Amino acid sequence: MLTLGIDCGSTTTKGVLLDGDSIVETAILPTSARPRERMAELYGRLYRPEVECTVTTGYGRALLPQADRQVTEITCHARGAAALSPGIGCVVDIGGQDCKAILLDRGGFVVDFAMNDKCAAGTGRFIEMMCRILDCSLDEVDEFVRDRRPVEITSMCTVFAESEIISLLAEGHERGDIALGVVRSICRRTAYFAQRLSPAGEVFFSGGLARFEAFRSALEEFIGLPVRTSELSQFAGALGAARIGQKKRPAASAG
Amino acid sequence: MKLINTLPEVFEEFNEQRKNSFITALEMKEKGIPFVGVFCTYLPQEIPLAMGASVVGLCSMSGETIPDAEKDLPRNLCPLVKSSYGFAKTDKCPYFYFSDLIVGETTCDGKKKMYEMLSEFKPVYVMELPNSQSPDALELWKKEVVKFKEKLESHFGVTITDEQVRRAARVKNAERAALREFYELMKLKPAPMLGQDLYKVLYGATFKFDKEAIPGEIHALVERIKAEYEAGGEDSPRVKLAGRPRILVTGSPIGGVTEKVIRALEDNGAQVVVFENCSGAKAVDEDVDAEAPDIYEALARRYLNIGCSCMSPNPNRIKLMGRLIDDYQVDAVVDVILQACHTYNVETYKIRRFVTEEKGIPYLSLETDYSTSDIGQLNTRMAAFVEML
Structure with a gap:
């Protein structure tokens, strides 16, 4: 069929x-x-x-x-x-304009979900903005942040994070260090958001950002559960x- | 006249009641009947009714005057508070204009601070509502109820007797009993009407000033709904509304623009069967003991019992919800939180735990305001929630 x-x-x-x-x-x-x-x-x-x-x-x-x-x-x-x-307990999807966490039962049916649809922070849009300021192509983000030491980004709002990054650049921080800071900030935020549903088992990471190992590994670190992706995550x-x-x-x- | 109307027309008439009563209110004013404008279900309406005044709700449900309100109030404030202040300031709401006295209570922080500002250009009286339901709190509230009576007596130059208050309590009890009879129709499975229509009647009834006429009118409506339900046929709600997941709606006050949540649920295949909010069961569930030895204590007791999140702790909300979930065979709970409504927002944690763990049914809370900008997201969320059920 x-x-x-x-x-x-x-x-x-x-x-x-x-x-x-x-x-x-x-x-x-x-x-x-x-x-x-x-x-x-x-x-x-x-x-x-x-x-x-x-x-x-x-x-x-x-x-x-x-x-x-x-x-x-x-x-x-x-x-x-x-x-x-098969067998995952939770899906985390970072979309272009929203972010969602979905809890599944054993049969793969939705038991609960949470959505951030009010704010650009923690969405693909946030990353696109940051990449533009840091002059880094999203497709190369894994290369760009490899072996870097992250600079902490504290602003949660896209607009404020942008000015924070500009200040960090002005202070002479490496672009790659800042970029890794951005990746970690979005993953930390997403993980806290997903943890409100008390997920267990393995987490599946979907959406466009799931292609990048930098995001997957940071999400795994913050969520404290194994995070799986697939070539077909998107x-x-x-x-x-x-x-x-x-x-x-x-x-x-x-x- | 009414008999030839179809049920949807009757529901629509209730929906328009707020506007339709403008003229009635004007006529009543011209006859010298005083108007008391109120904000909250904690207010014992029996007291103004006892002196022959009309009582009208002033909680505003539209975003129209928010920009005017934001000239004085912070943006990040509850839309109901902003909108109410905005309507008072601009005098765009006739009921504000007609109100000889506006009565508020020290409920949530947003409202009580707003009343301070409102009192600069409107006659405002604020009752001190305790924030717990302890014996001491009851004593304070009883004193406040008596003081409120005295305020009305001095403000309007009248005397209010206990017997008048008792009589008003009986009238209000009859009104509450009629509204309960009406919303309890929703215990039927499938439900006999959509939650949107249920809401129209509950909200519209608060703008009917002849309280003694309400029971008869509501009772006639109940009989009609029952008859159409039992008649069956393809158009009967029994057929049309069968199989829909049954939702209990709770949280901040809803109405006006926030009916978008109810529509989003029902457009996506669910059915709201009961409103626990203060425009629903919370306000109507309990009667006043009109024959109690001390009528003021009876009033104080009944009104203080209301399970609003401005109480700490707030066990009565859980108690009422638990009972409604069982009685209405509820499949899921939706908690509607107005933006910056801290008490209801914080309480979502406990309510979620109660609903999912003790009652074992799904729960969703959402924050919204008086704009229509979130209708797309709201639809997605509600549709996803319904798909999950």
């Missing part, structure tokens, strides 16, 4: 075409200011006539008229993470959506 999951996040739009347990194809596009067009474009790229169910998620989930169902990113991330890393939401499509047929036939 072929299903399609599309996750329209604030920064990127991801799609997964799924056939049973195997991923047929994935695609990713920057969302930019045109979520509707991006979803349509991604749908055009991945859709085949044999697709039996299309499920959308993410903040733009309502924008694809062809979708059979819309499911929130909380449920989709949980389902996708449980598929990528697609966890889309994969979860595609898997949900397998279980539940479109509402019409489910009665």
Whole structure:
């Protein structure tokens, strides 16, 4: 059975075409200011006539008229993470504009969740801003902070952290040391946030930042639990959506 | 007239009651009936009612006057406090304008400091509400209730007799009994109406000034809802609202803009079955013993019992919630916290523990304000919460 999951996040739009347990194809596009067009474009790229169910998620989930169902990113991330890393007890997702922690039961179902959707601190946006000031490309962040000694960043607010970094640069601190400080600050914040749910077992780290070892290891240190990622971490939401499509047929036939 | 209206029209009429009563209020003013504006459920309405005054709630539910309020008040303050002050300052709310006396209580920090400022341009009387429910506190509150009666007597040049107060207590008891009869319909499973409609009636009823007419009107509504429910058919709530997870809403005062939370829950497939907030069961659950030897003590006892988070500790909120969770077969609890409402915000810790550990059902708390900027996130959160149930 072929299903399609599309996750329209604030920064990127991801799609997964799924056939049973195997991923047929994935695609990713920057969302930019045109979520509707991006979803349509991604749908055009991945859709085949044999697709039996299309499920959308993410903040733009309502924008694809062809979708059979819309499911929130909380449920989709949980389902996708449980598929990528069976047996995990918690998902931490650092998204472009929010950050979430999701607690799962043994069956991979959501038992509780927490969301920071009020503030840019502790989100992908925060890192993008900091990278720009430090003149470092996000893709090279692992290289940039390797073997560095972190400078502590104390500001929790994106705006204030920016001025703090500028002062640190003016004091002559190395860019890499500051960058590592930024990475650790966001991970510390995220870990405290996730700990409100009292997670246990292994943690799955999803979202775009999960690609970087610097973030994974810092998160692991602060959360005090093993943190797993996958090459497909960024697609966890889309994969979860595609898997949900397998279980539940479109509402019409489910009665 | 009412009989030909459909139920949704009746609900809408209650929804518009606040506005519709402007004219009634004006007419009453012209007849010389005094108006007492109040902020909080701790206020024993029996006393102004005993002297024949009308009582109107002044807690403001819209963001409209917040920018005006923020000229005097800090931004990081509860939106209800800011909005109420803003409406008073700008005189945009007719009820503020009509109020011959505004009565507040020393409840939360935001409100009591706001009353100080309000008293500079409005006639304000503040009752000293204790912050615990101990025997000493009861004694203080009883004195405050008597002092409030004396204040009304001197302010309006009237005499209020015990018998008048008892009579008012009976009228209020009848009103409370009618409202309970109404919201207890939600014990039915599936529920006979959406939580949004339930709320419209509870809120609208507070703007009906003829308190003695309320029981009859509410009772007729109850009978109609029952009849439509039992009639069945495809359009019956019994069919339409079947299978929805049942939610208890608690926390800060809600209404107006914050009904966005109720809508987000119900648009995403849940069903609010009971409001524990001060516009719901908290205000209506308990009656006054109108035949007690000392009517002022009976009033003090009843009102001090209210389980608001400004009490420390606040066991009655947990007690009431526990009972409501059982009686209404509640599947999950949503705690709505207004921004900068410290007492309810801090209490989320205990409420979460009570709901998840003792009651064994899911709990979600969320902070919101009188803007609509968080509607997208609110929808996602509520949808995710409903998907989890």
